[in-house]
Amino acid sequence: MISIKNLHASIEDKEILKGIDLEVKAGEVHAIMGPNGSGKSTLASVLAGREDYEITEGSVTFENEDLLELSPEERAQKGIFLAFQYPVEIPGVSTTNFLKTAINQVREARGQKALDAVHFLKLMKEKMKLVDIDQALLSRSLNEGFSGGEKKRNEIFQMAMLEPKLAVLDETDSGLDIDALKIVADGVNTLKTKDTATIVVTHYQRLLEYIVPDYVHVLYQGRIVKSGDKSLAFELEEKGYDWIKEEVAAI
Amino acid sequence: MIKDAPAILENIASTFKGNKAQKSALDMLNEVGLPHRKSEAYKFTPITSLLEKNIDFQSIVADVFDADKLYDEAGSHLVFINGELDIEKSTIADALKFEVAEVSEGKHDPFSLLNAAYAKEEIRIESGYEEPVFVYHFNSNGFTNPRIKVNVKDGHTFRIIEKLITPEEQKTFTNSYIDFNVGKNAFGYHTKVQNYNAETFSHETVVAHVSRDGQFYNNTFSFEGAMVRNNLTINLEDENTEGHMYGLFLLDKKSHVDNNTSVDHTKPNSFSNELYKGILDEKSTGVFNGKIYVRQDAQKTNAFQSNNNILLSEDATLHTKPQLEIWADDVKCSHGCTSGQLDEDAIFYLRARGIKEKNAKAMILKAFAIETMQHIKVESVKEEVQQLVDLKLG
Numbered sequence: 167m168i169s170i171k172n173l174h175a176s177i178e179d180k181e182i183l184k185g186i187d188l189e190v191k192a193g194e195v196h197a198i199m200g201p202n203g204s205g206k207s208t209l210a211s212v213l214a215g216r217e218d219y220e221i222t223e224g225s226v227t228f229e230n231e232d233l234l235e236l237s238p239e240e241r242a243q244k245g246i247f248l249a250f251q252y253p254v255e256i257p258g259v260s261t262t263n264f265l266k267t268a269i270n271q272v273r274e275a276r277g278q279k280a281l282d283a284v285h286f287l288k289l290m291k292e293k294m295k296l297v298d299i300d301q302a303l304l305s306r307s308l309n310e311g312f313s314g315g316e317k318k319r320n321e322i323f324q325m326a327m328l329e330p331k332l333a334v335l336d337e338t339d340s341g342l343d344i345d346a347l348k349i350v351a352d353g354v355n356t357l358k359t360k361d362t363a364t365i366v367v368t369h370y371q372r373l374l375e376y377i378v379p380d381y382v383h384v385l386y387q388g389r390i391v392k393s394g395d396k397s398l399a400f401e402l403e404e405k406g407y408d409w410i411k412e413e414v415a416a417i
Numbered sequence: 418m419i420k421d422a423p424a425i426l427e428n429i430a431s432t433f434k435g436n437k438a439q440k441s442a443l444d445m446l447n448e449v450g451l452p453h454r455k456s457e458a459y460k461f462t463p464i465t466s467l468l469e470k471n472i473d474f475q476s477i478v479a480d481v482f483d484a485d486k487l488y489d490e491a492g493s494h495l496v497f498i499n500g501e502l503d504i505e506k507s508t509i510a511d512a513l514k515f516e517v518a519e520v521s522e523g524k525h526d527p528f529s530l531l532n533a534a535y536a537k538e539e540i541r542i543e544s545g546y547e548e549p550v551f552v553y554h555f556n557s558n559g560f561t562n563p564r565i566k567v568n569v570k571d572g573h574t575f576r577i578i579e580k581l582i583t584p585e586e587q588k589t590f591t592n593s594y595i596d597f598n599v600g601k602n603a604f605g606y607h608t609k610v611q612n613y614n615a616e617t618f619s620h621e622t623v624v625a626h627v628s629r630d631g632q633f634y635n636n637t638f639s640f641e642g643a644m645v646r647n648n649l650t651i652n653l654e655d656e657n658t659e660g661h662m663y664g665l666f667l668l669d670k671k672s673h674v675d676n677n678t679s680v681d682h683t684k685p686n687s688f689s690n691e692l693y694k695g696i697l698d699e700k701s702t703g704v705f706n707g708k709i710y711v712r713q714d715a716q717k718t719n720a721f722q723s724n725n726n727i728l729l730s731e732d733a734t735l736h737t738k739p740q741l742e743i744w745a746d747d748v749k750c751s752h753g754c755t756s757g758q759l760d761e762d763a764i765f766y767l768r769a770r771g772i773k774e775k776n777a778k779a780m781i782l783k784a785f786a787i788e789t790m791q792h793i794k795v796e797s798v799k800e801e802v803q804q805l806v807d808l809k810l811g
Contacts, residue, residue: 335522
């Protein structure tokens with residue numbers, strides 16, 4: 167589905183990603199782990215198209231198309247979804263209105279007819295159940311005054327509404343208590359199909375108990391330094407990241 | 418006393434046809450002069466030199482009445498052509514009490530005096546009529562001085578919506594004056610939509626005197642104009658009074674809008690709330706100056722003011738200045754102003770959900786502007802403002 171080759175990215179002349187290679191196929195869940203500052207969130211942002219980063223080398227192909235050529239909105243329209251680590255608060259824009267615009271622009275780009283109010287509300291009701299989010303919250307300004315848990319649930323709710331092919335979850339577990347974590351994970355698992363893929367970016371293993379990855383990659387100093395199956399995540403949980411750092415230093 | 422711009426005053430002196438009250442206004446005006454280049458109150462709007470440079474005060478041009486500019490709404494519609502009420506073109510309900518009178522007095526600042534001296538008539542409107550009153554100024558002459566006095570009687574609610582229409586190919590200067598006397602437990606309401614053009618110069622004075630338990634609301638929406646100066650003064654003259662000021666200036670091209678507001682709390686337990694927002698694009702200039710006075714007697718005053726601005730272009734200019742003068746000790750006052758660019762993180766967030774960049778920006782700006790529109794009570798005015806905002810923001 168997505169193929170990342172030798173990806174280098176910098177911000178303000180500082181190189182953050184120093185050659186990432188990653189291949190994700192439909193139906194798979196990949197976890198990207200790593201210590202703070204290793205470039206995990208940068209990778210997530212670069213995939214979503216944040217323009218603050220400059221791609222200096224490498225390529226990203228999404229469903230046989232050069233992803234790096236596309237604007238953030240085109241990427242979303244083609245089926246990439248980034249669940250933000252820090253969802254932005256936007257006063258005056260209600261979640262409902264914003265999502266209606268988003269869905270209809272995505273539909274328009276895909277050559278589908280716009281959803282009318284009735285169908286939109288029906289879709290909303292159906293997806294709200296999935297993440298246990300209530301109507302009152304969605305009528306309020308987008309993320310404004312939401313608790314950490316509400317913001318993250320809202321991210322997954324948006325994901326459910328937009329039905330992406332590739333979901334990139336950037337530290338979705340941060341700031342969540344165990345109940346909220348389960349709700350969010352259940353939502354993600356329910357949305358998973360054999361045709362979709364998920365990249366879970368996380369510092370800790372705890373989210374991966376609920377969203378079980380097929381592959382785990384360790385990102386350190388802008389490179390993937392180790393890959394394995396889910397047992398790697400347990401190993402990291404047990405031993406921390408120091409042994410990875412030592413291994414890298416030894417090379 | 419510095420007498421500036423005698424050129425303008427001398428130039429128009431020959432056209433003076435006023436009565437005794439107007440003559441005394443003229444004398445006072447000659448005494449104080451028009452704002453000097455260094456005049457603090459007009460620091461960012463060098464009005465005298467702009468007028469000198471652009472306006473032919475004596476030009477008389479064909480009328481520009483256009484019935485399409487009238488709101489499609491129940492109520493009375495008063496049409497003024499170059500400063501004179503045109504009864505034929507107006508729709509005036511029988512229940513609306515009004516009077517075409519001579520100017521009876523002139524006071525306050527230079528432009529109020531200028532208006533008093535050169536106004537052709539003074540229209541007095543009285544409440545007691547439920548529907549809103551729409552006032553239109555179709556001004557095509559070089560220099561026009563519309564003058565209106567509104568009396569909102571005790572316990573009444575009265576709504577005035579005012580609009581100036583000027584030709585696009587003609588430089589005009591409108592120096593308007595409207596005065597509200599808001600009675601006890603009365604509610605006065607005034608809204609202006611300023612969607613002018615590159616040839617429109619205006620100085621617009623709004624004064625409200627609010628009596629016990631009375632409230633006054635002003636909404637000012639500015640979209641275009643060569644030079645627009647709004648002087649809004651609310652005098653809260655008794656206890657338990659309220660003054661509300663809401664404004665939006667959404668400008669592009671070389672538009673210049675200067676909002677100069679002042680609320681004076683003189684007695685205990687009064688409240689004022691002010692919110693102005695600016696969105697400035699291209700080479701536009703926005704000015705906000707908000708004064709709050711809390712006199713020694715005015716204990717338990719609550720006064721809030723905020724002015725927030727977004728600059729969309731490097732060539733746009735903004736000047737904002739809150740000014741609080743407080744003599745009472747038991748008061749709650751707050752003021753704040755912000756100015757900045759569009760929030761890039763917010764734009765990226767919306768784009769990452771599939772919304773086009775252009776729409777994402779418009780969405781954020783509209784959300785920013787909407788707060789100032791909440792107090793428009795007349796549906797067709799609300800629609801008009803909404804449409805203008807949509808048009809400007811794409």
